[in-house]
Amino acid sequence: MDPDQFSKRLGSIFASVPEQVRRLGLVIVVLVGATLLLRFVLLPPSVVSTELHWAQATEREMAKLPKLAGSAECQNCHEDVVVMKAKSYHKGLACEACHGPAIKHTEDPSALKPPAPRDRTFCPVCHAYDPSRPTGFPQINPTAHNPLKACISCHNPHDPVPPVTPRECSACHAQIDRTKSISSHALIECTTCHNAPEKHKVEPRSALPSKPAAREFCGKCHGEGVASKDAPKEAPKIDISTHGGRNMCWECHYPHLPEGRT
Numbered sequence: 001m002d003p004d005q006f007s008k009r010l011g012s013i014f015a016s017v018p019e020q021v022r023r024l025g026l027v028i029v030v031l032v033g034a035t036l037l038l039r040f041v042l043l044p045p046s047v048v049s050t051e052l053h054w055a056q057a058t059e060r061e062m063a064k065l066p067k068l069a070g071s072a073e074c075q076n077c078h079e080d081v082v083v084m085k086a087k088s089y090h091k092g093l094a095c096e097a098c099h100g101p102a103i104k105h106t107e108d109p110s111a112l113k114p115p116a117p118r119d120r121t122f123c124p125v126c127h128a129y130d131p132s133r134p135t136g137f138p139q140i141n142p143t144a145h146n147p148l149k150a151c152i153s154c155h156n157p158h159d160p161v162p163p164v165t166p167r168e169c170s171a172c173h174a175q176i177d178r179t180k181s182i183s184s185h186a187l188i189e190c191t192t193c194h195n196a197p198e199k200h201k202v203e204p205r206s207a208l209p210s211k212p213a214a215r216e217f218c219g220k221c222h223g224e225g226v227a228s229k230d231a232p233k234e235a236p237k238i239d240i241s242t243h244g245g246r247n248m249c250w251e252c253h254y255p256h257l258p259e260g261r262t
């Protein structure tokens with residue numbers, strides 16, 4: 001086909017395409033052309049190249065001074081604090097978690113005095129009641145727990161023993177206590193079902209309380225005919241030999257909220 005014929009063919013094909021489609025085609029060609037022009041001709045490589053971006057970001061971050069000195073640095077001048085904290089409940093916390101980045105202070109103590117968080121709003125960042133925290137993590141309700149006084153007036157931040165052994169299980173098991181308080185077991189003491197050694201309240205993990213281990217335990221209050229004399233009258237009765245098969249009661253009833261069946 002000679003070029004003349006070819007362009008005539010092309011012209012007639014083009015003419016047969018509806019006007020709107022031709023316009024749309026033109027718009028697309030212009031847009032694609034503009035994008036390619038921008039990407040490969042107009043924009044400088046420093047804007048386009050991801051490799052250059054990475055290199056520049058790395059350079060920028062490397063140029064920054066590390067601001068954290070690390071707790072080991074503090075030992076040289078504050079040995080008393082370091083030694084006290086190392087044996088305390090706060091042994092896992094870095095000095096600078098509470099005192100902020102202090103590298104300037106370690107180089108020249110008078111140049112920067114690290115701030116000390118003496119305010120009541122600080123400690124609840126970790127200790128305010130929050131159901132997502134692990135069971136046993138010491139939690140308090142900041143509005144109810146000895147309000148009006150600074151936390152550090154009773155707890156040394158470097159060795160935060162409670163000034164007296166907590167009397168209530170709820171000091172550490174707030175979530176379970178709250179759940180139970182709205183359940184039909186609200187009036188049953190924790191210690192009815194758990195034998196908690198006094199040491200558990202001082203060193204919780206080294207002396208764990210007991211947990212009920214057999215169906216008969218719940219049967220003491222709920223078993224038809226087997227319930228003991230001092231079982232509360234209101235406790236609904238079930239036939240302990242058949243009810244729930246051979247599964248443990250707490251596989252179906254959460255003991256701290258027994259009406260919620262799983």
Ligand code: HEC
Pocket residue numbers: 069070071073074075076077078095096099102103105106107109110113114115116
């Ligand atoms: C080279 C010695 C030195 C090192 C290292 C050092 N400090 Fe100090 N620090 C001092 C001195 C001296 C003071 C007392 C400053 C003053 O009262 O003028 C002080 C005071 C403080 C204070 C009290 C500020 C106040 O308001 O009373 C805090 C908090 C503190 N340092 C935290 C730290 C931490 C955290 C580290 C480790 C990251 C650290 N220091 C490392 C020497 C040091």
Ligand code: HEC
Pocket residue numbers: 071074075078081082085090093094095096097098099116117118152157158
């Ligand atoms: C849980 C938060 C917390 C941690 C962790 C912590 N501090 Fe403190 N620190 C405080 C608070 C709050 C004060 C203010 C105490 C006061 O005014 O009675 C303080 C005071 C100080 C002081 C000044 C007065 C004093 O009691 O000696 C120094 C020095 C100090 N801290 C150093 C350190 C060092 C070193 C570490 C790490 C070994 C550390 N702190 C870890 C909260 C903390």
Ligand code: HEC
Pocket residue numbers: 089090092093097098117122123124125126127136137138151152155156157160161162202
């Ligand atoms: C960064 C988180 C964090 C901050 C901030 C913090 N703590 Fe703690 N606290 C902990 C951890 C972790 C434990 C140890 C928990 C454990 O042993 O299971 C603890 C334990 C305690 C205990 C319990 C001791 C016991 O008998 O169980 C008290 C009281 C306490 N902190 C008071 C304070 C006070 C007061 C402040 C503020 C000056 C504070 N905490 C700031 C994390 C924090």
Ligand code: HEC
Pocket residue numbers: 120123124127137138139140142145146147149150151152153154155162163164165166167168171172
């Ligand atoms: C007036 C003194 C006082 C003040 C102020 C105070 N506490 Fe306590 N705290 C206690 C006593 C006493 C106990 C233990 C008895 C109890 O509550 O069951 C305790 C217990 C705790 C516990 C649980 C201890 C454990 O073994 O699990 C935590 C956590 C705690 N306090 C944190 C704080 C925080 C955070 C603040 C500030 C918002 C604060 N406390 C203010 C006296 C105080």
Ligand code: HEC
Pocket residue numbers: 134135136137138166168169170171172173190191194196200201202204205208209210211
């Ligand atoms: C000082 C804080 C604290 C106090 C007060 C406290 N506990 Fe605990 N409790 C813990 C910690 C920490 C654990 C371990 C949690 C873990 O390992 O997940 C625990 C675990 C338990 C367990 C589980 C044992 C197991 O084998 O899984 C029971 C049950 C329990 N506590 C009951 C009680 C009862 C009942 C009381 C009140 C008489 C009480 N606790 C008071 C901190 C405390």
Ligand code: HEC
Pocket residue numbers: 135169170173176177180185188189190191192193194211212250255256
């Ligand atoms: C009616 C009996 C009963 C009462 C009352 C009771 N518990 Fe329990 N608790 C149990 C049983 C049964 C288990 C074991 C559940 C399992 O193994 O799944 C248990 C498990 C636990 C556990 C460990 C597992 C978990 O669920 O987190 C803790 C901690 C605990 N109880 C604390 C308490 C505290 C604190 C109280 C009081 C506020 C309390 N219990 C009241 C029967 C009871």
Ligand code: HEC
Pocket residue numbers: 184185188192212217218219220221222231232233234235236249250253255258259
């Ligand atoms: C000390 C006696 C006592 C023990 C032990 C006891 N319960 Fe209960 N339970 C009660 C009482 C009382 C009620 C009813 C309270 C009410 O309705 O006023 C009750 C209610 C219940 C309910 C009915 C909830 C509803 O309203 O539908 C279930 C389910 C239950 N308990 C399961 C258990 C399980 C499982 C155990 C063993 C882990 C157990 N109980 C241990 C006294 C006890």
Ligand code: HEC
Pocket residue numbers: 215216218219222223235236237238240243244245246247248249250251252253261
């Ligand atoms: C396989 C799951 C399962 C097991 C295991 C189980 N239960 Fe239940 N339980 C249920 C269901 C479902 C209901 C509600 C329907 C019904 O009344 O039978 C219930 C109801 C109850 C009631 C309330 C009865 C009423 O009249 O309101 C009590 C009390 C009770 N269970 C106690 C227990 C005790 C105690 C054990 C252990 C000896 C136990 N359950 C084991 C599933 C179970």
